[in-house]
Each structure stands twice: as structure tokens, then as C-alpha cells.
Amino acid sequence: MAEGGFPPGFLWGAATAAYQIEGAVDEGGRGESIWDRFSHTPGKTRDGDTGDVACDHYHRYRDDVRIMRELGLAAYRFSVAWPRIFPEGRGRPNPDGVAFYERLLDELEKAGIQPVVTLYHWDLPQALQDRGGWPHRDTAYRFADYAAWMFERLGDRVPYWITHNEPFVVSILGHVTGEHAPGLNDPAAGFRTAHHLLLSHGLAVQAFREGGRRKGRIGITLNLSPVHPASGSPEDEAAARRVDGLINRWFLDPLFRGAYPEDMVEHFGRLIPLPEASEDDMRLISQDVDFLGVNYYSRQVVRHDPGELFLQMRQIDGPGPKTEMGWEVYPAGLGEILRRLHEAYTKAPLFVTENGAAYPDTVSPDGAVHDPDRIAYLRDHLLELSRVIAGGVPVQGYFLWSLMDNFEWAHGYSKRFGILYVDYPTQRRIWKDSAYWYRRVIEANAVVE
Ligand SMILES: N=[N+]=NCCCCNC(=O)[C@@H]1[C@H]2[C@H](O)[C@@H](O)[C@H](O)[C@@H](CO)[C@@H]12
Numbered sequence: 001m002a003e004g005g006f007p008p009g010f011l012w013g014a015a016t017a018a019y020q021i022e023g024a025v026d027e028g029g030r031g032e033s034i035w036d037r038f039s040h041t042p043g044k045t046r047d048g049d050t051g052d053v054a055c056d057h058y059h060r061y062r063d064d065v066r067i068m069r070e071l072g073l074a075a076y077r078f079s080v081a082w083p084r085i086f087p088e089g090r091g092r093p094n095p096d097g098v099a100f101y102e103r104l105l106d107e108l109e110k111a112g113i114q115p116v117v118t119l120y121h122w123d124l125p126q127a128l129q130d131r132g133g134w135p136h137r138d139t140a141y142r143f144a145d146y147a148a149w150m151f152e153r154l155g156d157r158v159p160y161w162i163t164h165n166e167p168f169v170v171s172i173l174g175h176v177t178g179e180h181a182p183g184l185n186d187p188a189a190g191f192r193t194a195h196h197l198l199l200s201h202g203l204a205v206q207a208f209r210e211g212g213r214r215k216g217r218i219g220i221t222l223n224l225s226p227v228h229p230a231s232g233s234p235e236d237e238a239a240a241r242r243v244d245g246l247i248n249r250w251f252l253d254p255l256f257r258g259a260y261p262e263d264m265v266e267h268f269g270r271l272i273p274l275p276e277a278s279e280d281d282m283r284l285i286s287q288d289v290d291f292l293g294v295n296y297y298s299r300q301v302v303r304h305d306p307g308e309l310f311l312q313m314r315q316i317d318g319p320g321p322k323t324e325m326g327w328e329v330y331p332a333g334l335g336e337i338l339r340r341l342h343e344a345y346t347k348a349p350l351f352v353t354e355n356g357a358a359y360p361d362t363v364s365p366d367g368a369v370h371d372p373d374r375i376a377y378l379r380d381h382l383l384e385l386s387r388v389i390a391g392g393v394p395v396q397g398y399f400l401w402s403l404m405d406n407f408e409w410a411h412g413y414s415k416r417f418g419i420l421y422v423d424y425p426t427q428r429r430i431w432k433d434s435a436y437w438y439r440r441v442i443e444a445n446a447v448v449e
Pocket residue numbers: 017020165166169223247295297354401408409417
């Protein structure tokens with residue numbers, strides 16, 4: 001392949017998530033989620049922003065799919081809101097809830113766009129949170145019931161299923177730092193959450209396999225980052241290894257090696273009561289997946305800091321340019337993480353299930369949205385991806401985060417990741433320069449200027 005080229009059939013997509021774009025939180029029988037409760041809790045999100053309306057995708061999905069077709073997307077990654085399917089998280093399914101997703105699948109099918117469905121992208125039914133949430137083992141079995149019901153109902157129409165999106169973020173930001181729903185500061189709960197998310201993934205994979213004739217493929221999506229030491233000192237190297245041990249290896253090792261990383265069990269075991277990891281659990285967790293989804297944004301640079309309780313480390317800024325999130329633009333990190341996965345963890349196909357950047361986009365007087373920084377970010381990461389694939393790593397698709405500006409969790413609507421600008425007061429979608437550029441990349445199946 002020429003420099004910047006991609007293999008024939010490479011799956012070009014874009015990604016979103018239910019709570020970030022749908023809105024209509026009280027329509028169609030949807031139950032409350034932990035993000036409804038969290039975002040309506042004063043002080044938790046910027047300016048008190050909530051997902052009540054978001055991008056109103058629940059009502060505008062037909063127009064949004066039309067734009068996806070005009071972009072030339074081959075696939076679209078979205079998540080199903082569990083509280084639309086099971087408003088109480090369990091028990092009787094809600095027919096209006098699944099009907100929305102069936103309508104969305106109809107539109108995607110008409111547009112020739114493959115659906116990639118994430119079953120859990122952070123919006124746990126509040127009723128399950130009230131019964132203990134992810135720190136409570138029973139929640140893993142409720143997720144498996146929800147997943148099994150979805151496989152039965154939509155299994156013939158969905159070629160790619162993703163059980164979870166970023167268990168690290170759900171565990172740590174939701175239950176340790178408290179930046180995300182449900183906003184806990186309880187490390188022991190964080191590690192129980194991580195185990196139960198992985199267990200629920202395993203139970204869902206088992207249900208998927210037992211469903212027999214399954215056309216689709218199933219996997220999981222992890223946020224993975226290379227972790228570099230700020231200096232070559234042994235202390236900084238060790239700090240980097242510890243951070244790598246939490247962000248990357250705490251999830252990769254159970255999934256692909258059937259055990260939590262020994263060095264980190266030792267490290268955290270001294271500080272926190274860790275959940276029991278039975279052989280049965282680890283066998284379920286480490287069943288083969290058909291693919292691994294990787295969300296890549298940036299690398300981490302860390303130095304030793306004996307005063308920090310959890311990992312004795314301090315994250316520092318890398319030298320590169322920063323996006324609006326303060327994340328360093330570091331395209332080489334995408335190649336580093338993908339090559340490491342293929343060499344050290346799995347020969348399964350990989351997908352970049354999220355990659356993108358937030359910048360302070362504005363609508364120019366000419367009505368256009370000029371976002372050269374985002375085009376540069378995407379171009380550099382796609383050039384790196386092309387090199388990785390040319391080197392033999394089986395990456396089969398790329399999903400840009402995000403199709404449209406949306407509710408950026410605790411940052412509310414202040415951060416714009418979309419290649420479509422959303423003018424929230426009117427809900428107009430405005431193509432940014434990066435949308436026109438991405439359409440040309442897809443047409444060429446190669447990076448273009
Ligand atoms: N150590 N550490 N730090 C935490 C690293 C968190 C990185 N954030 C993500 O990966 C989230 C992912 C999410 O799927 C999507 O729903 C979010 O909108 C994007 C953009 O934020 C990304």
C-alpha cells in the first residue's frame with residue numbers, strides 16, 4: 001500500500017454514544033440512568049449541563065443517517081441505552097425502547113451503513129444503581145440478561161457487538177475520582193466495578209456464543225494509552241509501569257491472559273481490599289473475542305511522586321501541542337499501542353473504535369467551520385495507522401470520535417469533538433472542514449491533503 005493508503009474493505013466509520021446525543025430522556029418509556037441523576041446533581045457537570053436534549057438524535061436520527069450516507073461512512077458505532085430497553089434495568093423489556101433502535105437500524109440498512117452496537121456506554125439504569133450498581137456482583141448478571149435479550153432481538157441485524165466501552169473510565173472516574181457517574185470516591189468499589197464489568201463482558205460473550213448461529217462478531221472496547229516516564233530514572237520508569245499497570249494491563253491481562261497483573265495485585269493489594277477473582281470468573285472473562293476495540297486519544301507522561309497515595313505518580317504534560325481537553329497530540333502512541341497489542345496480547349482483529357480531538361470550533365461569518373487543527377490531528381493519526389497496518393497489524397476499521405458535537409460528560413457541551421458542528425439552540429448540523437476532508441479520505445481509502 002502506498003504511504004497513507006488502507007487495505008480494500010477497510011471499515012471507515014464514526015462513533016457516538018446514547019446519553020451523549022439522543023436526548024428525549026423521558027420519552028419512549030426510557031427509565032432514569034445514573035447519568036441523568038449525576039448531571040442533574042448540582043456541581044457535577046459544567047454549567048449544570050445535562051443530556052436531557054443533547055443533539056435530539058432520538059427525533060433527528062433519519063437526518064443524521066442521511067448525513068452519514070453523504071459522508072460515505074461504511075459503518076456507524078453507536079450505543080444502546082440500557083434504560084430504554086429495561087427501564088428498571090431488569091424484568092419486563094420496554095417495546096418502545098427497542099423500537100427506536102429498530103428504526104435506526106432500518107435507516108442504516110437503507111443507507112448501506114453497517115451498525116456497530118455498544119451495549120454499555122456508561123448509562124446504567126438508576127434502579128440498578130439503587131441496588132448497588134457495578135460494585136455489586138448481581139449487576140453483572142443483569143447486564144448479561146440485557147445483552148442476551150438484545151442478541152435474541154437484534155442479533156440477525158447487527159454484525160458487530162461491543163459489550164463495554166472503557167471499563168477503566170467507568171471504574172476509576174465513576175467510582176474512585178468521582179468525576180463521572182455515579183460520582184463515588186471508593187477505591188474498593190472501583191476495583192469491584194472493574195471485576196464485575198469484566199465478568200459481565202464474559203457472561204455476555206458466553207450468552208452470545210451459546211445463542212448458536214450468530215452472524216455477528218463480539219468484542220470489547222478499551223481506552224489504551226502508552227505511558228512514558230518523564231525521565232530515565234528508575235523511579236520514573238517504575239511509576240510509568242504502575243500507571244501502565246492500571247490503565248492498560250489491569251484490563252488487558254484478564255481478557256487475554258486470564259489473570260490480573262501480578263505486580264499490580266501486589267501493589268494495590270497492600271492498599272485496598274481487592275475482589276475475589278475465582279478461576280471460574282477468570283475463565284469467563286478470558287474467553288476469545290472476535291475483535292478488540294481500541295479508543296486512542298493520547299499518551300500519558302508520568303513521574304515518580306511518593307506523596308501520591310494510589311500510584312505514587314504524577315501525570316505531567318508532554319511537550320507536544322494540546323487539544324482543548326489538554327491532551328497531548330501524540331500520533332506515534334497509536335502505533336505503539338496497536339503494535340504492542342498484536343505482539344503481546346492478541347492476534348485478533350483490532351478496530352480503532354474512537355480517535356479524535358476537541359478544539360474551540362466556531363461558525364465563521366461565511367457559515368463554514370474551519371477546523372484545521374482537527375484535520376491535522378486526524379491526518380497524523382491516520383498516517384500512523386496506515387503504517388501500522390502496512391507493518392502487518394490487522395486493524396480492520398477506524399471510527400472517528402465523533403460524528404457530531406455532543407454532551408462531553410462532566411465537561412457538558414463546552415467541548416466539541418464532532419466533525420459536524422451542532423448549533424444547539426437550532427439543532428442544525430453544520431459540516432466542519434474536517435467532515436469534507438474525512439469524506440475525501442473515505443472516497444480515496446487513503447489519507448489525503
Ligand atoms: N488516565 N486517564 N484518564 C482518563 C482517560 C479518559 C479518556 N477519555 C475517553 O477515553 C473518552 C471516551 C469516551 O468513550 C467518549 O464517550 C468521550 O466522549 C471521549 C472524549 O472524552 C472519550
